[in-house]
Amino acid sequence: MSSSARKLLVLDDDPGVVDFLCESLGEKGYQTVGLTSPHEALARVRNEEFDLVITDMEMPEMRGTELLTAIQEERPSQLVLFITAFGSIESAVAAVKAGACDFVTKPFKIEVLLLAIERALRERQMRREIVRLRTALPTEAPGELVARSPAMRKVLDVARRAARSDATVLLTGETGTGKSCLARFIHDTSSRRDSPFTQLNCAALPTSLIESELFGVKRGAFTDAKEDRVGLFVSAGNGTLFLDEVGELPLATQAKLLHALETGRVRPVGATAEVAVRARVIAATNQPLEALLRAGQFRPDLYYRLNVIRLEVPPLRERREDVVPLSDLFLSRANDRHSREVLGLSAAAMKRLTSYSWPGNVRELANLIERAVALSEHDTLLPEDLDFPRKEDEVTALLMTGAEKGVPLEEVERAYIRRVVEAHGGNKAAAARVLGIDRRTLHRKVEE
Numbered sequence: 001m002s003s004s005a006r007k008l009l010v011l012d013d014d015p016g017v018v019d020f021l022c023e024s025l026g027e028k029g030y031q032t033v034g035l036t037s038p039h040e041a042l043a044r045v046r047n048e049e050f051d052l053v054i055t056d057m058e059m060p061e062m063r064g065t066e067l068l069t070a071i072q073e074e075r076p077s078q079l080v081l082f083i084t085a086f087g088s089i090e091s092a093v094a095a096v097k098a099g100a101c102d103f104v105t106k107p108f109k110i111e112v113l114l115l116a117i118e119r120a121l122r123e124r125q126m127r128r129e130i131v132r133l134r135t136a137l138p139t140e141a142p143g144e145l146v147a148r149s150p151a152m153r154k155v156l157d158v159a160r161r162a163a164r165s166d167a168t169v170l171l172t173g174e175t176g177t178g179k180s181c182l183a184r185f186i187h188d189t190s191s192r193r194d195s196p197f198t199q200l201n202c203a204a205l206p207t208s209l210i211e212s213e214l215f216g217v218k219r220g221a222f223t224d225a226k227e228d229r230v231g232l233f234v235s236a237g238n239g240t241l242f243l244d245e246v247g248e249l250p251l252a253t254q255a256k257l258l259h260a261l262e263t264g265r266v267r268p269v270g271a272t273a274e275v276a277v278r279a280r281v282i283a284a285t286n287q288p289l290e291a292l293l294r295a296g297q298f299r300p301d302l303y304y305r306l307n308v309i310r311l312e313v314p315p316l317r318e319r320r321e322d323v324v325p326l327s328d329l330f331l332s333r334a335n336d337r338h339s340r341e342v343l344g345l346s347a348a349a350m351k352r353l354t355s356y357s358w359p360g361n362v363r364e365l366a367n368l369i370e371r372a373v374a375l376s377e378h379d380t381l382l383p384e385d386l387d388f389p390r391k392e393d394e395v396t397a398l399l400m401t402g403a404e405k406g407v408p409l410e411e412v413e414r415a416y417i418r419r420v421v422e423a424h425g426g427n428k429a430a431a432a433r434v435l436g437i438d439r440r441t442l443h444r445k446v447e448e
Contacts, residue, residue, distance in 0.1 A: 214266075
C-alpha cells in the first residue's frame with residue numbers, strides 16, 4: 001500500500017524516540033506529527049484526522065490503555081498501534097482486545113513497525129470496502145439465500161424451475177446446509193407464494209403426536225383431544241408443507257403420508273371421513289434414504305413419490321465462494337439482534353473462515369459469527385474473535401504421522417508453526433499468542 005499522504009501521529013515520552021520514528025517514517029513517505037504529551041496528542045486527535053496513532057504503552061502522564069479509551073470516545077474509528085516493552089505484552093494484548101489495531105514490542109527494527117503500519121492501514125481499507133459493498137450489492141435472492149458459487153447457482157437454477165410446477169421436491173444434504181432456506185425459496189418463487197408456508201420437523205415430535213399434527217384430530221380421539229383441530233396439511237391451504245427430517249417418520253405414518261400425496265385427501269385422527277387437501281409437499285432429509293430403504297425403515301413407494309424432483313444441497317466446504325457473502329449476511333443479522341455496529345472482518349479473520357472445513361456447514365458459520373459479534377469489543381472481527389473448535393484430532397494425526405515416519409522434532413515444530421500462522425491468516429502477533437512465544441522468537445523461527 002502506498003504511504004503517500006498517510007498522516008501518522010507518533011507519541012512517546014522520550015523525545016529521541018519520537019525524532020527517530022518521525023525521521024524514519026518520513027523517509028518512507030509518511031506525513032508525521034511527533035509529540036511527547038498524551039494530553040496534547042488527545043487534543044490533536046480531537047481536532048485533526050490521522051490515519052494512524054502510534055503510541056508508547058507506558059508514559060508518566062497517562063497509560064496507553066487510558067489514552068486509547070479517551071481516543072475512542074472522541075473518534076471511535078481511529079486506528080491506534082502500541083509500542084510496548086516485552087514485559088508489558090499482557091497489557092498490549094488487552095489493549096488490542098479493547099480496540100487497538102496491533103502492537104510492536106521493544107526493541108524492534110523499523111521494518112517490523114512498517115509492516116505493522118501497512119497491515120493496519122490495509123485492513124482499514126478493507127473495512128471501508130466492506131461497508132461500500134454492503135450498500136452496493138443487490139439482494140442475492142428471495143429469502144436472502146446466498147448463491148455466488150457455481151455449485152449453489154446450479155441448485156438455485158433447478159429450484160427455480162421446480163417452483164414452476166406442483167411436483168413433490170426432495171431436498172438432501174448434510175445437517176446445516178440450508179435445506180429449509182431452499183424450501184422457503186421454492187415456495188417464495190412459486191405461484192403459491194401468497195399462501196402459507198408451514199413446516200414440521202419430523203424428528204422433533206413423539207410418534208404419538210406426529211399424525212395428529214400432520215392430519216388433524218377429532219375431539220375425543222384420545223384423552224387430551226378436547227376439541228377438533230386441523231392438521232398442517234389443511235392449515236397449509238394452497239401453500240407449501242415442508243417436512244424436514246422426513247426419514248424419521250414411523251412406517252405407519254409413512255403409509256398415511258403416501259395416501260395423502262396420492263389422493264389429495266387426509267383423515268384426521270379419530271375421524272370417519274376424509275378431508276381434501278391442496279398443499280404442495282417439499283421434504284428434506286440429512287440421512288441417505290436409500291440406506292433406510294435397504295434396512296426396511298422407509299417405504300419404497302413413498303420414496304419414489306417424494307423423489308420426483310431431487311435437489312442435493314452442497315456442503316459449505318464445496319461452495320467456498322459463498323463464505324464471504326454469507327459472513328456479511330450473518331454479521332448484519334447479528335448486529336441487528338445484539339444492537340451492535342461491527343463493520344466487518346479483518347483480512348486475517350476472513351482468511352480463517354475461507355480456509356476452515358465447516359463440518360457444521362452454514363449453521364455453524366451463522367453461530368460462529370453471532371458469537372463473535374456478541375462478545376467482540378471492537379468494530380472489526382479479528383481471528384481471535386472466531387471461536388473455532390479445537391482441532392485435537394488434526395494435531396494427533398500430525399504427531400502420529402511424524403512418529404510413524406520418524407520425522408525429526410525440528411520438522412514437526414516447523415510444520416506446526418506454519419499451520420498456526422496460516423490458520424491466523426499470516427497475523428504473526430496472533431500466531432505467537434497461540435504458540436505461547438513472543439513475536440521476536442516467532443519471526444526468528446519463520447526466518448529459519
